[in-house]
Amino acid sequence: MRSAVITGGAGGIGAATAERLAERGYAVLVVDRDGEAAEAVAHRIGKPATAIAADVADEADVAGYVAAAIERYGRIDAFFNNAGIEGDIAHVEDYPVETFDRVLAVNLRGAFLGLRHVVPVMRTQGEGSILNTASQAGVRGVPGLSAYVASKHAVVGLSRGVALEVAKAGIRVNCLCPGPTNTRMMDDIKEAVIAAGGDPQNFVDRMPVGRFGEPAEIADVAAWALADAPGFLTGAVLTVDGAMTTP
Numbered sequence: 001m002r003s004a005v006i007t008g009g010a011g012g013i014g015a016a017t018a019e020r021l022a023e024r025g026y027a028v029l030v031v032d033r034d035g036e037a038a039e040a041v042a043h044r045i046g047k048p049a050t051a052i053a054a055d056v057a058d059e060a061d062v063a064g065y066v067a068a069a070i071e072r073y074g075r076i077d078a079f080f081n082n083a084g085i086e087g088d089i090a091h092v093e094d095y096p097v098e099t100f101d102r103v104l105a106v107n108l109r110g111a112f113l114g115l116r117h118v119v120p121v122m123r124t125q126g127e128g129s130i131l132n133t134a135s136q137a138g139v140r141g142v143p144g145l146s147a148y149v150a151s152k153h154a155v156v157g158l159s160r161g162v163a164l165e166v167a168k169a170g171i172r173v174n175c176l177c178p179g180p181t182n183t184r185m186m187d188d189i190k191e192a193v194i195a196a197g198g199d200p201q202n203f204v205d206r207m208p209v210g211r212f213g214e215p216a217e218i219a220d221v222a223a224w225a226l227a228d229a230p231g232f233l234t235g236a237v238l239t240v241d242g243a244m245t246t247p
């Protein structure tokens with residue numbers, strides 16, 4: 001049986017992708033800092049999906065979720081390196097240093113550690129597929145979100161570098177750049193914009209398609225890129241954003 005590991009698997013995009021991969025016959029390991037929520041997602045999917053609590057910024061936890069995947073399923077065919085946080089909304093001169101550090105620790109260090117521990121497993125297998133979640137904020141600037149923007153640009157770079165390192169090992173590495181999508185993250189960003197006296201409707205009005213994305217729409221592309229895409233699809237930066245970043 002093929003198996004998939006999904007970090008941030010209890011969140012909107014991660015859980016929807018876990019469901020898509022389970023529908024394709026994958027045994028899914030749902031990894032999330034929120035262990036109870038991860039258990040709930042695995043329970044909803046049903047056996048053989050399982051869950052594990054882990055902080056992706058902590059290398060021992062990362063080694064732990066990779067070991068759990070091997071112990072439970074014997075291999076890792078697909079790795080959705082997806083956990084992320086948005087941090088605060090503030091201009092750079094007011095941006096809290098501790099939030100900057102935490103955003104980089106989760107979004108960049110977490111993605112790096114995941115690759116560092118999953119790539120050796122896939123090299124041994126001689127095959128595997130990896131999708132790192134960046135963002136539309138990985139290919140353009142967004143005011144007030146400098147730490148997030150920096151971390152997501154770095155995830156794009158990390159994906160490109162590693163894709164080249166493993167291309168001959170039969171491992172595909174791609175990068176997903178969703179546009180604003182209706183999950184907990186976007187709900188919190190909307191609330192922060194309102195608290196700062198702004199109007200989140202301005203975001204929606206700037207969307208060429210006139211709306212935000214749905215987790216299922218992102219998950220359809222993520223599951224395709226991980227499970228169905230041809231071997232020639234590697235090193236790609238896949239924007240799924242309702243034309244938000246279209247030049």
Ligand SMILES: NC(=O)c1ccc[n+]([C@@H]2O[C@H](COP(=O)([O-])OP(=O)(O)OC[C@H]3O[C@@H](n4cnc5c(N)ncnc54)[C@H](O)[C@@H]3O)[C@@H](O)[C@H]2O)c1
Binds near residue numbers: 085
């Ligand atoms: N929602 C959007 O508009 C949007 C747009 C572009 C990119 N993204 C990216 O998509 C990914 C998924 O976000 P989402 O929208 O599903 O948000 P979400 O908040 O619903 O899901 C994120 C999940 O990651 C988990 N998580 C956070 N920190 C963690 C850590 N240190 N270790 C393990 N798990 C951790 C959370 O508990 C949560 O379940 C993120 O990387 C995010 O940056 C989201």
